[in-house]
Amino acid sequence: MRFFSAIWTILKLPIWPARTLSHCRFAFRETVDRVARAPYTDRMEVHFSPDQIAQLAQIAAQEGVDTEKLVKDAALRLLQDDEHFRAAVRRGLEQADRGEFIEEDEMDARVKRMFQS
Numbered sequence: 037m038r039f040f041s042a043i044w045t046i047l048k049l050p051i052w053p054a055r056t057l058s059h060c061r062f063a064f065r066e067t068v069d070r071v072a073r074a075p076y077t078d079r080m081e082v083h084f085s086p087d088q089i090a091q092l093a094q095i096a097a098q099e100g101v102d103t104e105k106l107v108k109d110a111a112l113r114l115l116q117d118d119e120h121f122r123a124a125v126r127r128g129l130e131q132a133d134r135g136e137f138i139e140e141d142e143m144d145a146r147v148k149r150m151f152q153s
Contacts, residue, residue, distance in 0.1 A: 082107070 084092065089103075096106040131137075 092103050092106060096103040099106060101109075
């Protein structure tokens with residue numbers, strides 16, 4: 037989850053760096069709105085290794101919830117993070133289309149300040 041939080045924080049910056057967008061904007065534009073549709077209608081089965089099951093059970097016990105609720109809550113947070121990520125990418129692409137860029141040095145400075153605080 038920290039990865040998604042860090043990405044979201046970075047993407048909330050008002051303007052994207054020109055070099056970054058020029059390399060990836062077309063790939064994002066083609067894939068950002070595609071959502072894989074699972075063939076499931078009401079249930080989904082997920083398989084974990086025994087070690088993963090033990091880790092999930094330990095976390096669930098520490099949190100005072102059952103393992104199923106823990107996994108379901110984590111999956112729902114992932115969906116929310118993904119929705120925010122895709123929206124941020126779309127906003128960034130719109131900024132790029134309007135020619136709103138910052139220099140790479142400025143972006144580096146912003147990221148450095150973000151991780152220092």
